[in-house]
Amino acid sequence: MxxxxxxxxxxxxxxxxxxxxxxxxxxxxxxxxxxxxxxxxxxxxxxxxxxxxxxxxxxxxxxxxxxxxxxxxxxxxxxxxxxxxxxxxxxxxxxxxxxxxxxxxxxxxxxxxxxxxxxxxxxxxxxxxxxxxxxxxxxxxxxxxxxxxxxxxxxxxxxxxxxxxxxxxxxxxxxxxxxxxxxxxxxxxxxxxxxxxxxxxxxxxxxxxxxxxxxxxxxxxxxxxxxxxxxxxxxxxxxxxxxxxxxxxxxxxxxxxxxxxxxxxxxxxxxxSAPDPIAQPAPDVRGPAFVELSADDSLAPVLSALGFARTGTHRTKPVERWEQGAARILVNRSGGPAAVAALAVESADPAAAARRAIRLDAKRLPREHGPAEADLAAVTAPDGTALFFCRTGNEDDWTGDFVPTGATADGIGITGIDHIGLAQPFDHFDEAALFYRTVLGLEPAAAGEFAAPFGLVRSRAVADPHRRIRLALTVSLLRRGEWAPGVSEPQYIALAVDDLLAAAQAARAAGAPLLAVPDNYYADLDARLDLPAGRLAAYRELGVLHEHTAEGDYLQACTEVLGGRVFLALVQRLGGHDGYGWTDAPVRMAAHRRRRLARTHVPA
Amino acid sequence: MxxxxxxxxxxxxxxxxxxxxxxxxxxxxxxxxxxxxxxxxxxxxxxxxxxxxxxxxxxxxxxxxxxxxxxxxxxxxxxxxxxxxxxxxxxxxxxxxxxxxxxxxxxxxxxxxxxxxxxxxxxxxxxxxxxxxxxxxxxxxxxxxxxxxxxxxxxxxxxxxxxxxxxxxxxxxxxxxxxxxxxxxxxxxxxxxxxxxxxxxxxxxxxxxxxxxxxxxxxxxxxxxxxxxxxxxxxxxxxxxxxxxxxxxxxxxxxxxxxxxxxxxxxxxxxxSAPDPIAQPAPDVRGPAFVELSADDSLAPVLSALGFARTGTHRTKPVERWEQGAARILVNRSGGPAAVAALAVESADPAAAARRAIRLDAKRLPREHGPAEADLAAVTAPDGTALFFCRTGNEDDWTGDFVPTGATADGIGITGIDHIGLAQPFDHFDEAALFYRTVLGLEPAAAGEFAAPFGLVRSRAVADPHRRIRLALTVSLLRRGEWAPGVSEPQYIALAVDDLLAAAQAARAAGAPLLAVPDNYYADLDARLDLPAGRLAAYRELGVLHEHTAEGDYLQACTEVLGGRVFLALVQRLGGHDGYGWTDAPVRMAAHRRRRLARTHVPA
Structure with missing residues (x-):
């Protein structure tokens, strides 16, 4: 200042x-x-x-x-x-x-x-x-x-x-x-x-x-x-x-x-542009470099089934690198329930972006790194997610921290990360939205509200103008009590595909645990959209959710919640659709809750 | 129906x-x-x-x-x-x-x-x-x-x-x-x-x-x-x-x-008056018969200091009866933290009033009573308070359950119970208001909202047209999180007096733990109301809160919170004041919180 x-x-x-x-x-x-x-x-x-x-x-x-x-x-x-x-x-x-x-x-x-x-x-x-x-x-x-x-x-x-x-x-x-x-x-x-x-x-x-x-x-x-x-x-x-x-x-x-x-x-x-503003302009973010998930052993087979290849293992830490198209996911087996641990963004000048973040009151993340490892500039977001700035392909590249496995995979058509969904703690939703916007130089995108099975949910997305990086933030409208605990909403990574049916079919064939969606949803979809019978049958088979708006269509197929509070989704955008499938979120959330109840034997 | x-x-x-x-x-x-x-x-x-x-x-x-x-x-x-x-x-x-x-x-x-x-x-x-x-x-x-x-x-x-x-x-x-x-x-x-x-x-x-x-x-x-x-x-x-x-x-x-x-x-x-409505008219409530507090040993000396006499001990239960004017408080030492356990209302036909309550979906309260004891008709309110209907002076009188002690006391001028303050659980505020209104045949009275030190609070009173029974209900506007727990608002019994300064003076002299109110409050009161210096000094000495509105004045002096989640207040109404002193509630709540923090050594 x-x-x-x-x-x-x-x-x-x-x-x-x-x-x-x-x-x-x-x-x-x-x-x-x-x-x-x-x-x-x-x-x-x-x-x-x-x-x-x-x-x-x-x-x-x-x-x-x-x-x-x-x-x-x-x-x-x-x-x-x-x-x-x-x-x-x-x-x-x-x-x-x-x-x-x-x-x-x-x-x-x-x-x-x-x-x-x-x-x-x-x-x-x-x-x-x-x-x-x-x-x-x-x-x-x-x-x-x-x-x-x-x-x-x-x-x-x-x-x-x-x-x-x-x-x-x-x-x-x-x-x-x-x-x-x-x-x-x-x-x-x-x-x-x-x-x-x-x-x-x-x-x-x-x-x-x-x-x-x-x-x-x-x-x-x-x-x-x-x-x-x-x-x-x-x-x-x-x-x-x-x-x-x-x-x-x-x-x-x-x-x-x-x-x-x-x-x-x-x-x-x-x-x-007040007198003497913060010197650096907003960072020139160019999309996610990687998302790091903490996970147990159950995640690897799911990533395989989704067509990812395990392309590297970290030199010193229990971390694996998985890749498909431009989508890179690090799997950290250090312990803890499955969750989004870190988001790394491609930045033209990572050090400058981190300095600017810290001037914007972001908390610097203390990190251990070996002598030969990249010193990624990192801060902590209000929701606890670590935020890294990096420049892949640079001399001081994070990819050098990994020993290549040489593994490749044909993939199922995933081209990159469409967006990351981060459920927020009740007290910090507006804080998180402002943090991600300012620190990453994003702009407010879609905002909405939907009726989840156990209470209303507010949602807001932030994105860069070119939509290379998108974050979808959600929070319950009221802090939940004993009946409907607020921790129930999982985080997710939405993976972009160009042909959702083909990708979901391949994932299913490879054993990916795609979430089952009730028949009632498809009966309603049929009444509303009058889709060809074959397409509707494929949707039903694969658990595809289809949001249609005046601006285009948003198709998604989600996995079950994977061992903690994370799931993965395949996402296809048609036309100029710039949303996040929130009209289908209540159906998805009810289905996820059912799966978890079935697994934990808690009576509904 | x-x-x-x-x-x-x-x-x-x-x-x-x-x-x-x-x-x-x-x-x-x-x-x-x-x-x-x-x-x-x-x-x-x-x-x-x-x-x-x-x-x-x-x-x-x-x-x-x-x-x-x-x-x-x-x-x-x-x-x-x-x-x-x-x-x-x-x-x-x-x-x-x-x-x-x-x-x-x-x-x-x-x-x-x-x-x-x-x-x-x-x-x-x-x-x-x-x-x-x-x-x-x-x-x-x-x-x-x-x-x-x-x-x-x-x-x-x-x-x-x-x-x-x-x-x-x-x-x-x-x-x-x-x-x-x-x-x-x-x-x-x-x-x-x-x-x-x-x-x-x-x-x-x-x-x-x-x-x-x-x-x-x-x-x-x-x-x-x-x-x-x-x-x-x-x-x-x-x-x-x-x-x-x-x-x-x-x-x-x-x-x-x-x-x-x-x-x-x-x-x-x-x-x-739909066809075949519930047969009984709303019960003819005539004010509180008694309020029962669960309490430990610390309550008795406070009641004594407030001029109450211990007039009876229950024949079979660890319950004492304390009286002053028309105010009757039962002290139940069965255990549990200090709280309002029960409210008994005088009713022209207690059995009919209880039947009507049960037809209104109230839960019947299963009670043990000895062969010689009154079988009071009782239900449970949504906040857990037991609700009794009784007719004091009737042959089947609840007072007969108590062995008279013969004790009397001069009192400090308490004439009866002005109202009972019941903090409500977050999910059940509107339910509680409707329950008390319908089951007791009350009407909506004052409603408001105030900014407590740790978040906003909604308040609503229900009362009979003659103001013989008043209940003041409160709830936090948002369910509190870890920073400001929702359980912090205590319940209370407001005791009516005709001369607040004299009563508070007597209570203080007898050792009642009156709540100290900050000097800043009195500086503000002086700026606003231009009170005589002697009166202001007495207020300051005794911790009196003074709410002035167009309709009259509401004076109160509160005790500290007594061993759990209950305090007692002396209350005087002047002019046609029909409120509950809510403009002073933030000051009272901050003072109560300070006392508890001081006692429990939790850092502020």
């Missing part, structure tokens, strides 16, 4: 006590915090102690917030509000905070007349200024008389007091569909504070939207770079500070949420 | 496989089911087997649903849709289902012209009728050309075919604010099917509202009795069938959800 732009976070973004929140913000590298009043009110730390604690942690207190319902058409009430403000000024002096957020009134007695409102802001400014404090006035999107930034700016302009300026909040502005361009015309020294939040597009009451569904920048649908640009153009010199009300973050580990939050600001600064 | 009115439930209401859902529906006492197509498609049971399974379970298959987007302005597409329908008719014949739900089209090619639409419905009716099947046409609230019941009725009327009738869904009608009164004028034999769902009032996209937030009747804000009355008046003779899409129910234990669902229909029938 630049020397000029500082990062901040409102304590309301994070779970826990005030002390938990301050510690988490500092550990994540934030420069300052906004103290959210209810966090202070519930805290046993007196304001002076909070001041010392923040100083110890290297955090500035950039804002005290919120002060609600200042202005009033009732003079007595306005006088009471000024008294209330004076008490808060006392507190701010103890805290060492010089700016307070005053948000537009939602009360029945809110002042509609802009000159009268400006007069009341001026009166408060007089009192604040006398103490060396500042008022940052903000238009709530649901304010009674002031709900847009241009109106709040007009009130501040007419207040005409050096201690009265504006607070801009991206949510309040973008949720109303306001164009932020005109912000560039506001004098920079009147922009006292900037609060940043993203959000998904939702058609709902804006107050509820704001209170429950805000996200960190880059996790939602708002154009935050497009918002930040005019603010910086205006000359804003305060911190980029996050104010995100989110139901999940409010009950998740604050240390992790703070890192997620900090990463979002770094990525935003990069995207905005 | 009456002999005429049958109960039904759509499989989409419940979690699990189709088999899980059918078993749950049958066990809960439903007469029939609607088969939701995706449940069948994902099931390995062929339709004929589903038919047999339902027959075995004593369930009729009342509806197959949904058939989407029938009508089309494109003749080729309409022909394809008729073909699709024929395939579904094949399936219905195998299933033994004679009615299919056809919902209004949401497609771009939906037919706007009512006569053309009626013609297409007629054409489908011809094909259905030829097989002895029926079409129940439903207006989706978000249908492209047909979104209201009067328009769907007009289409059906013009279709003029004996196999084409109407399906009414309370959500689609009430979510749009339509007046259901005119339904009474529709010929009863054209009302082929009735789907019932409640919902909270939400200001959001109606499709999302419908897909995520429906509730069982009596759990939301819709007037279901007012909806059902004109449907019955029209002569509808089919089942009362539930179609509820709800994120929580979709991942909760289907056996429990089905009981909750069935209860909702029984209560609705009672409220609607």
């Amino acid at each position: 630049s020397r000029e732009l500082r990062t901040g976070i409102a304590t309301v973004c994070l779970s826990g006590t005030l002390d938990d929140k301050l510690s988490a913000a500092a550990a994540a590298g934030f420069d300052g915090v906004e103290i959210f009043e209810p966090d202070l009110v519930a805290s046993p730390m007196p304001p002076g102690e909070v001041r010392l604690r923040c100083a110890d942690l290297g955090l500035s207190i950039d804002l005290y917030q919120p002060f609600r319902d200042l202005d009033s058409t009732d003079p007595d009430r306005f006088a009471a509000n000024l008294r209330r403000a004076e008490r808060k000024f006392d507190l701010m002096e103890e805290l060492g905070a010089d700016t307070v957020l005053v948000c537009s009134s939602v009360a029945h007695d809110a002042v509609a007349d802009l000159d009268r409102l400006a007069g009341q802001l001026h009166a408060l400014g007089e009192r604040a200024g006398a103490r060396g404090l500042r008022i940052a006035y903000e238009a709530l999107a649901w304010g009674k008389e002031v709900s847009t930034y241009d109106r709040s700016w007009e009130a501040v302009r007419r207040a005409d007091h050096p201690a009265v300026g504006l607070c801009l909040d991206s949510f309040h502005i973008l949720s109303r569909g306001s164009d932020p361009a005109a912000i560039a015309g506001i004098p920079g020294d009147k922009l006292f504070f900037l609060q940043l939040a993203d959000a998904p597009h939702l058609s709902m009451d804006v107050l509820q939207w704001s209170r429950h569904h805000r996200l960190f920048p880059g996790q939602g649908a708002f154009d935050l770079p497009g918002f930040l640009a005019p603010v910086l153009a205006a000359g804003y010199a305060g911190p980029l500070s996050l104010e995100v009300f989110n139901d999940v973050f409010r009950q998740a580990d604050p240390d992790r949420a703070a890192i997620d939050a900090h990463r979002s600001l770094l990525a935003l600064a990069e995207a905005t | 009456s002999r005429e009115l049958r109960t039904g439930i759509a499989t989409v209401c419940l979690s699990g496989t189709l088999d899980d859902k059918l078993s749950a529906a049958a066990a809960a006492g439903f007469d029939g089911v609607e088969i939701f197509e995706p449940d069948l498609v994902a099931s390995p049971m062929p339709p004929g087997e589903v038919r047999l399974r339902c027959a075995d379970l004593g369930l009729s298959i009342d509806l197959y649903q949904p058939f989407r987007d029938l009508d089309s302005t494109d003749p080729d597409r309409f022909a394809a849709n008729l073909r699709r329908a024929e395939r579904k008719f094949d399936l219905m014949e195998e299933l033994g289902a004679d009615t299919v739900l056809v919902c209004s089209s949401v497609a771009h090619d939906a037919v706007a012209d009512l006569d053309r639409l009626a013609g297409q419905l007629h054409a489908l009716g011809e094909r259905a009728g030829a097989r002895g099947l029926r079409i129940a046409y439903e207006a989706l609230a978000w249908g492209k050309e047909v979104s209201t019941y009067d328009r769907s009725w007009e289409a059906v009327r013009r279709a003029d075919h004996p196999a084409v009738g109407l399906c009414l869904d309370s959500f689609h009608i009430l979510s749009r604010g339509s007046d259901p009164a005119a339904i009474a004028g529709i010929p009863g034999d054209k009302l082929f099917f009735l789907q019932l769902a409640d919902a909270p009032h939400l200001s959001m996209d109606v499709l999302q509202w419908s897909r995520h937030h429906r509730l069982f009747p009596g759990q939301g804000a819709f007037d279901l009795p007012g909806f059902l009355a004109p449907v019955l008046a029209a002569g509808y003779a089919g089942p009362l069938s539930l179609e509820v899409f709800n994120d929580v129910f979709r991942q909760a234990d289907p056996d429990r959800a089905a009981i909750d669902a069935h209860r909702s229909l029984l209560a609705l029938a009672e409220a609607t």
Whole structure:
């Protein structure tokens, strides 16, 4: 981040006590915090102690917030509000905070007349200024008389007091569909504070939207770079500070949420070309180099049946290399249940990509490697997956770590890895999506929601523009309880083929454990798509799922879950289909669950 | 339920496989089911087997649903849709289902012209009728050309075919604010099917509202009795069938959800005065007779300090009776952590009230009682609390089970039990609210949401009209994970006093462990309410929380959490305050958590 732009976070973004929140913000590298009043009110730390604690942690207190319902058409009430403000000024002096957020009134007695409102802001400014404090006035999107930034700016302009300026909040502005361009015309020294939040597009009451569904920048649908640009153009010199009300973050580990939050600001600064952004551009990813699975002995015969050849064995570790077309899978028999252990991506400059990832708050992965082995640049993703950057064919090539077996195989037509499916832990879905996007330089792709047999599931894909690398992320919409445990959704590798029926037929003939799909699915498919009888019979025989949309078709045949939490899928895309077969996911998930229940003898 | 009115439930209401859902529906006492197509498609049971399974379970298959987007302005597409329908008719014949739900089209090619639409419905009716099947046409609230019941009725009327009738869904009608009164004028034999769902009032996209937030009747804000009355008046003779899409129910234990669902229909029938409703009127509850706490030895000194006298010991069980004013607390030392074990309510006819509870699917509580002891009528609430009905002062009085100690105490001014706070398990909040309301004949009171230190909390109170009995229910908005466990919210008994400061002072003097509240809270209270300095000092000294609203004031002083998951509170209501102090709950919860952390030496 630049020397000029500082990062901040409102304590309301994070779970826990005030002390938990301050510690988490500092550990994540934030420069300052906004103290959210209810966090202070519930805290046993007196304001002076909070001041010392923040100083110890290297955090500035950039804002005290919120002060609600200042202005009033009732003079007595306005006088009471000024008294209330004076008490808060006392507190701010103890805290060492010089700016307070005053948000537009939602009360029945809110002042509609802009000159009268400006007069009341001026009166408060007089009192604040006398103490060396500042008022940052903000238009709530649901304010009674002031709900847009241009109106709040007009009130501040007419207040005409050096201690009265504006607070801009991206949510309040973008949720109303306001164009932020005109912000560039506001004098920079009147922009006292900037609060940043993203959000998904939702058609709902804006107050509820704001209170429950805000996200960190880059996790939602708002154009935050497009918002930040005019603010910086205006000359804003305060911190980029996050104010995100989110139901999940409010009950998740604050240390992790703070890192997620900090990463979002770094990525935003990069995207905005803010002064002195992170030097490296997004890595030029060129597809998966390999996927590493931890596995037991049951995986090798399945890979064989799917036409893979075991082309190498690692010089020092119990790892095998399997290949077919451009698809490379490493099988690590070090122990642990079958799972996706690592994803390696081809990168033009692996070391630079890793350095950039670490600047984006990714955790460096400590690795052992022998003297003759490649030192792959690696970090850990929020879901625990190791992420390697490499450049296959380079002199310092990872392939050199393997002793070639000389084995080859005809294959069944697998050309490469279509995508990797990674089920996410409940608290970290948005974090993971932002992590993979920013660290790999991907873009948001399809997003959806489907009704799995044991609860709803959210899904979101991230991919590069050329679709050389795709990740499909899923999470249960609600954390599952005892009835339907959340760990039931497996990870998978989707393998691209050009002729799904031929490939699945060959795999089946070679003994691959293809997942059986209920006849009822094919009866419905027939009713919907009127497929040729022969094709339908082949589907039924091989367990093929067929998603048809306006943009094309997505065919897949999945294996059973293999010894842990992983399965493999053969995938064929027809037409311009850019999705992930999610309309068929409930059927696939029910079938997988049945197989596992049958194997473990747990009654359905 | 009456002999005429049958109960039904759509499989989409419940979690699990189709088999899980059918078993749950049958066990809960439903007469029939609607088969939701995706449940069948994902099931390995062929339709004929589903038919047999339902027959075995004593369930009729009342509806197959949904058939989407029938009508089309494109003749080729309409022909394809008729073909699709024929395939579904094949399936219905195998299933033994004679009615299919056809919902209004949401497609771009939906037919706007009512006569053309009626013609297409007629054409489908011809094909259905030829097989002895029926079409129940439903207006989706978000249908492209047909979104209201009067328009769907007009289409059906013009279709003029004996196999084409109407399906009414309370959500689609009430979510749009339509007046259901005119339904009474529709010929009863054209009302082929009735789907019932409640919902909270939400200001959001109606499709999302419908897909995520429906509730069982009596759990939301819709007037279901007012909806059902004109449907019955029209002569509808089919089942009362539930179609509820709800994120929580979709991942909760289907056996429990089905009981909750069935209860909702029984209560609705009672409220609607449907033919042959449950005979007994709602019980005439007259307040709590007692609350029983399981506890260890640490509770007795706290009760003493709060001015309670130990007035009796149970003849055969390790249970003590403590009294002050009308507040009676039984302390059961049988073991287990401190918790609310039972609630006894005064009832004019305890046996009748218990019979009615059991007819409302409450589970009878098996109890041991000695030959000379009262046989209290008892059931178990969804949260595990035992619920007794009794009539203190009656000949068969529960007080006779206790040997009087002769002890008395001056007391500290506690006059009775204001309310009981019961934290609920995540999956069962709406179930619990409906249970307590219907079984005790209470009404919905305050409802809210507050930001606790470790996540948001939903709250809802149920109370009788005279406020003699109040229950405050809470649940975390999201199921908590490892960071913030959901079990942290304690239960409590709120004890009514007329002079909170005097009572708290006396309790403190006697050694009651009153909860300390942070000074920051009082600084904020002072800023907001400008209280006399002496009063504020007393608050601070005693840990008083003061909620001020337009309707009055709510003062409370809480004890620490006592040895498990229970605390006691002194409560004073001023003016017409009818709430539960929820704006102060975050401060109280943070303070309670601090105390427990301090005691258990878990680092914050």
